[in-house]
Amino acid sequence: MALQFRDTLSGETRAFVPLSREQTTIYSCGPTIYGPAHIGNFRSFLFADLLVRWLRARGQVVRWVVNLTDIDDKIIRAAAAEGVEIRAMTDRWEAVFRADMAALRMSTPDVMPRATEHIPEQVALVEQLLANGHAYRADDGSVFFRIASWPAYGALARLDPEAMRVGERVESDEYSKDDVRDFVLWKAAKAGEPSWETAVGTGRPGWHLECSAMSMRHLGEQIDIHTGAIDLIFPHHEDEIAQSEAATGKTFVGTWMHCAHLQVSGDKMSKSLGNIARVSELLAAGADPRALRFALISAHYRTSLNYTPDSLAAAGAAISRLDAFQTALRARVAGGIAGSGDADASAQTIAASSWERFARSMDDDLAVPEALAALFDLVRDGNRALDAGCSGAAATAMLATLEQIDATLALLPAAAELPHGAAELLEARRAARAAKSWSDADRLRDELAALGVVVEDGRDGQRWRIGGVGE
RNA sequence: GGCGACGUACCCAAGUGGUCUAAGGGGGGGGUCUGCAAAACCCUUAUUCGCCGGUUCGAAUCCGGCCGUCGCCUCCA
Known part of the structure; x- marks a missing residue:
């Protein structure tokens, strides 16, 4: 099977080219x-890391950009x-x-651009949109994107632009604009706020603008894949499409990929429930x-993931x-026993078929559960071959x-x-x-355990690995 | 109200018309191996896939209704 991904915009799973x-x-x-x-x-x-790693594992050269909204x-x-100072605060949280x-082994993106360091690129986009009539200036000097000028608006989120007029929340908007649906590209300076x-x-x-500008700056006007979580589909990505394509006249993104949310014991993570699990805090604990x-x-x-109190222990x-x-494989490699024909043959078969199944699964829209099943079948069948005395x-x-x-x-x-x-x-x-x-x-084994070294005895002799938490 | 996703064992989680008397991980129970321990392996833990109807030779998978959960509908990953 060829590599294929689900694209949010078309709603189709299709070959990735x-x-x-x-x-x-x-x-x-x-x-x-x-x-x-x-x-x-x-x-x-x-x-996104898994996506990038898999494409690279298949031999593709990937250029990956992850922005920092600052x-x-x-x-x-x-x-x-x-x-x-804003910069002091954002520097601190960027470091965290x-x-x-790094702790979660996410590949380091090729570029991690900051919005405040791409003001000229964003301004250029605004000028372009003003020039071609897709944007207009409000009384206070803010610039808005005119949704009425973009018929495809709503396609990504499958929202009917006309229906959006209903339920308008005018009072929540701090800026004057022609149409409540219009979104802000450039916010006029206000007292006490940073401005350029x-x-x-x-x-x-405005928030949406940075992603279009930085994507174009670092990857070009058209990119292959844009990722995010489902909540970003609307309005963020919808707005990115509108402003980018209205500015360039070109298709902005080839494949939109969105991941579902994570839940905690079946509930949405929220401040009111007090169930927000922060990575740095979990690691510190x-x-x-x-x-x-x-x-x-x-x-x-693409399916919601339920994180429960048992999840970490099970993982x-x-x-x-x-x-x-x-560890057991390495011990056998180092120990080098004679081997048995049957066990060797099955080990070779297992090695090849496991990789094929893993690759086929990942190719199919990153079917990680199936890929993990292939991995753990390799573990079981491999242990069997070791027990049977493979070489x-x-x-x-x-x-x-x-x-x-x-x-x-x-994971290793x-x-x-x-x-x-x-x-x-x-x-x-x-x-x-x-x-x-x-x-x-036995005493020495206990002493080693105290140092975090797990010692096990098997037919290949004594073997050790680093165990326990942390690492 | 509109749009969309989902409901599979004790927990997590695949499968989306026959090979499913349902993958994989965790947990539980029993056993083998081992100086002991650990690891590992074997057996076992859903004849059943929210509920009720329907389509079909055949459904966890398709259709309809109902119940429940979640997301989006202007700045939330």
């Missing part, structure tokens, strides 16, 4: 950096409330976000970042199973498949390093076991 064979361009709506990101935010970002109403209010990204003096007036950009990653990527991106157990399998060469083949799969999933432990003193303890325990000094061996 990038505009250029040289490079695939992806833009992901990133965080507003005014506070710690929560696990719902990261579900969305890790979905100017908007919430940021202005938060900085004012704290009495700090980057630390969370530009060709379209003194003010600041000792959550295993690999387990958290597993928990957040394990459901299909941790699954991760531990992967670790143990990798080191056969184990090498399975290890290669495991690691090939992990290039996309990023980082290259393990023994804590200081552990190597000596391991050697002492090996000697103790050889001498059948069981009490010494």
Whole structure:
């Protein structure tokens, strides 16, 4: 099966063909950096990470942009409330976000542009839209996009523009405009708010504008894939399409991909329920970042994911199973037993078929649950082959498949390093076991455990791995 | 009110017309192996897919109704 993705705009799952064979361009709506990101935010970002990793695993060159929204109403209010400079505050939360990204093994985007560093690009878009009649200036100097000038408006969200006139919430709008449905491109300066003096007036950009401008600046006027969570479909992405295509006359995005929300024990995460799980807080409390990653990527991106109090422990157990399998494979590779024909043959078959099934699943609109089933079948069947006495060469083949799969999933432990003193303890325990000094061996095992080193004995001898939380 | 998604075992979660007497992970129970432990393996834990009708030779999968949950309908990942 060829690579295919579901596109929100057309509603179809269709073969993915990038505009250029040289490079695939992806833009992901990133965080507003005014506070710690929560696990719902990261579900969305890790979905994009999986997409990028999978395309790269298939050999495509991917250029990935994730923006940082560093100017908007919430940021202005938060900085004012704290009495700090906006830049100081956004710098601080950007650092936290980057630390969370690294901990959860999200690939580092090629560019992480900030809205405030792309004012000229945004102004140019506004000028273009004013010039071609898709935008107009209001009495206070703000500039709005004229939705009436864009018949396709509403296509992404499947909203009827006419119906949107009903239920208009005029009072919530702070700016005057011709039509309540119109959205702001440029906000005229207001007292106490940051502003830029530009060709379209003194003010600041509206939220939707930054993504169009930065996407064009770093990826070109047309890109292959744009990702985000479903709540961004309307109005954010709808507005991006309108302003981008009205400005360039070209199709803005080839494939729109949106992930469903995460829920906590069946409820929406919300301040009122007090159930917002923030990544940096979970990690500080000792959550295993690999387990958290597993928990957040394990459901299909287009279905809601229910995060419960048991999720981390269940994910941790699954991760531990992967670790143990990798350790056992390495022990067999190093130990090199003679091997049995049957076990070797089945190991080779398992190694090849597991990869095929994994790849087929990922190709099918990132069917991660099915891909994980392929991975865990590899673990079970691989353990079986190990038990049946397969050779080191056969184990090498399975290890290669495991690691090939992990290039996309990023769940296996980082290259393990023994804590200081552990190597000596391991050697002492090996000697103790050889001498059948069981009490010494058991004591040494406990000492190693205290250092976070899990020791297991098998037919390939003593083997160890780093266990427990953190890592 | 409009648009859309969903309801599968104790929990998480695939499957969307026959190969489903329903994948995978976690948890529970029993067993094998092992100096012990751990790991691993084996058996077991939904004849059933919210409920009621219908279409079909055949439905978890299609259609209709009902119940329930969630999302969007102007700045929320």
